[in-house]
Structures are given as C-alpha cells and as structure tokens.
Amino acid sequence: MNERFETEVAGTRLVLVRGDITTQDVDAVVNAANPQLTPGGGVSGAIHRAGGPELTRAAAAVRRERGPLPPGEAVITPAGNLRARWVVHTVGPVWRGGRHGEAELLARAYRSCLSLATAHELRSIAFPSISTGVYGYPVGEAAPVALGAVRGFLREHPGALDEVRFVLFSADHFAAYRRAWEDLPNPAHGRRFTDHGAPGVQSAPNGTGQAHQAPGDRSGGLP
Numbered sequence: 001m002n003e004r005f006e007t008e009v010a011g012t013r014l015v016l017v018r019g020d021i022t023t024q025d026v027d028a029v030v031n032a033a034n035p036q037l038t039p040g041g042g043v044s045g046a047i048h049r050a051g052g053p054e055l056t057r058a059a060a061a062v063r064r065e066r067g068p069l070p071p072g073e074a075v076i077t078p079a080g081n082l083r084a085r086w087v088v089h090t091v092g093p094v095w096r097g098g099r100h101g102e103a104e105l106l107a108r109a110y111r112s113c114l115s116l117a118t119a120h121e122l123r124s125i126a127f128p129s130i131s132t133g134v135y136g137y138p139v140g141e142a143a144p145v146a147l148g149a150v151r152g153f154l155r156e157h158p159g160a161l162d163e164v165r166f167v168l169f170s171a172d173h174f175a176a177y178r179r180a181w182e183d184l185p186n187p188a189h190g191r192r193f194t195d196h197g198a199p200g201v202q203s204a205p206n207g208t209g210q211a212h213q214a215p216g217d218r219s220g221g222l223p
C-alpha cells in the first residue's frame with residue numbers, strides 16, 4: 001500500500017504519511033502531551049528524547065509559568081535538537097466512551113495548535129494522531145474528528161499555511177486516516193464524496209470541494 005497521500009484544502013497542502021514525527025522537516029511538530037508537559041511515554045517521550053534537555057526545560061518553564069495545560073489548549077516552545085524549530089504541545093482528551101465531550105475536545109486541540117502556528121507565522125506543521133495511544137481514543141473515531149477539524153480551520157483561513165501533515169506511526173493508523181478522509185462528510189455539498197471516477201482517476205478531493213480529480217491533479221495518493 002502506498003503510505004503517503006496528498007491533497008489540498010483552500011491553498012494548503014494536506015498530507016497523510018506513515019512515519020516518525022521526530023524526524024519531520026516542518027516548522028513545528030505537535031506533541032500529544034500530558035497537562036504537566038513532562039516527557040511521559042508514547043509520542044511525547046519520543047519528541048522529548050529527540051529534542052533533548054533544551055526542549056524538556058522549555059516545557060517545564062511553561063508549566064511553571066502557566067500551570068497545567070487543560071485538554072484542548074496548546075502552547076509553543078523551541079524544539080531543541082529536532083529538525084523542526086518549534087514544538088506545539090497540546091493535550092488531547094482521555095477516551096471515556098465517547099459521550100463525555102471527547103470529540104469536541106479533540107477538535108479543539110487540533111484547532112488550538114493551528115491557531116498558535118498561524119499566530120507565530122509558521123508555514124508548516126506536523127501532527128501525530130492525538131489521544132489514540134495512552135489516552136485510548138479509538139483511531140476510527142478520532143481520525144474523522146481530526147481531519148474534520150483541520151479541514152474546517154484551513155477553509156476558514158485560506159492559505160494561512162503551506163502544509164499540514166499527519167504523521168501516522170502504524171499502518172493501521174495510516175489506513176484509518178486515509179479512509180476517514182474519503183468518508184469525511186462535506187457540509188458544503190450536503191453529501192459524501194465517494195470514489196466514482198473512471199479507472200485510474202481518484203476522486204474525492206475532500207478539501208477542494210470538487211467531485212472529481214483529473215489525472216495529474218495533486219490530490220490522491222501520490223508516491
């Protein structure tokens with residue numbers, strides 16, 4: 001399976017890729033943090049290990065100044081030794097069955113990161129799949145929320161960023177996000193786009209609002 005997909009939403013490249021977020025060449029990577037902004041495990045542990053003591057100290061300083069970071073909010077620090085220059089730390093919701101405002105909090109976490117990035121005039125940002133590890137959010141439920149939140153923000157802020165990248169650690173996660181993108185409801189048209197193009201022509205450029213994608217368009221499973 002091709003584990004990279006690229007499309008465009010209102011002038012911003014939206015990329016899904018399988019990989020490791022700690023090696024991404026973007027202005028900022030997002031950390032799925034805990035409220036104390038300590039390294040923890042999972043993606044946060046990996047980001048802190050790669051960023052080194054400068055990153056961990058910067059996160060601790062923010063924690064001292066502002067107190068614990070509530071779920072849905074985001075803060076920014078320098079990235080230490082990472083290739084990215086900044087880390088945007090956000091706290092996703094802990095999954096408690098889906099009826100405790102988890103989706104709203106998860107969407108808010110993505111939007112907070114994007115707002116912070118644009119406020120700092122960053123042009124590219126990479127997200128992990130927030131909350132779908134230790135916090136237990138099922139990826140099949142989280143992916144449409146994440147993609148819907150990002151698409152909504154980009155449509156409201158055309159051209160505000162060059163690229164938003166989702167860096168998915170496992171094949172399962174990549175497949176879930178890829179599927180969720182195809183199935184994402186399109187409120188502008190009141191129906192779902194599904195693959196109905198001619199053979200070899202992928203459709204459903206969910207960000208552009210066009211029902212078909214001509215061969216050679218940038219959207220859709222580029223190598």
Ligand code: APR
Binds near residue numbers: 130168
């Ligand atoms: N690159 C990209 N994604 C990664 C990486 C990596 N290097 N390492 C792990 N992941 C993925 C996991 O596979 C999971 O899909 O990140 C996703 C989020 O998982 P967690 O890191 O467990 O984050 P979350 O579910 O939001 O839980 C946050 O975990 O580490 C603690 O301190 C953190 O308490 C906080 C909690």
